[in-house]
Amino acid sequence: MLTWKNIEHFVKNGVPAPENKVIKTEEEWKQLLSDDVFFITRQSGTEHAFSSEMCSRFEPGIYACACCGTLLFDASEKFDSRSGWPSFTQPLKENTIAYTADTTHMMTRIEVTCNCCDAHLGHVFPDGPKPSGLRYCINSLSLKKE
Numbered sequence: 001m002l003t004w005k006n007i008e009h010f011v012k013n014g015v016p017a018p019e020n021k022v023i024k025t026e027e028e029w030k031q032l033l034s035d036d037v038f039f040i041t042r043q044s045g046t047e048h049a050f051s052s053e054m055c056s057r058f059e060p061g062i063y064a065c066a067c068c069g070t071l072l073f074d075a076s077e078k079f080d081s082r083s084g085w086p087s088f089t090q091p092l093k094e095n096t097i098a099y100t101a102d103t104t105h106m107m108t109r110i111e112v113t114c115n116c117c118d119a120h121l122g123h124v125f126p127d128g129p130k131p132s133g134l135r136y137c138i139n140s141l142s143l144k145k146e
Helices: 004-013 026-032 035-042
Strands: 062-065 071-074 097-102 109-114 120-125 135-138 143-145
Touching (some): 097 120
Antiparallel strands (some): 062 071, 097 109
């Protein structure tokens, strides 16, 4: 199980290599993705809080990256954070998510991206439920339910 200490380590030292790497040009991504998904995932956008019904759905399943299809989160790790975005306590595998210090908007956060295609997913915070204490706050448009 990952903890905040692991996340801090990954920010400083990198994460284990992904099983595969997906590399496309910006133009190729534009052709593959809707405008909204492109804005969120390729331009580090953020959707409006509570704009997706995904926040209140807790059916079993796996969530994949909307860009490359890499499996990222299991619905069993999803919880209602009341933040307005789907939230998870753990990724499926240690090497599916990359972590970067994000100092935009006059605050310090840790951005999470798909480690396979570099799609912006959201951020991770140390205020989640026990035992991990993690809250992966993810844009619903960056995910697709498998």
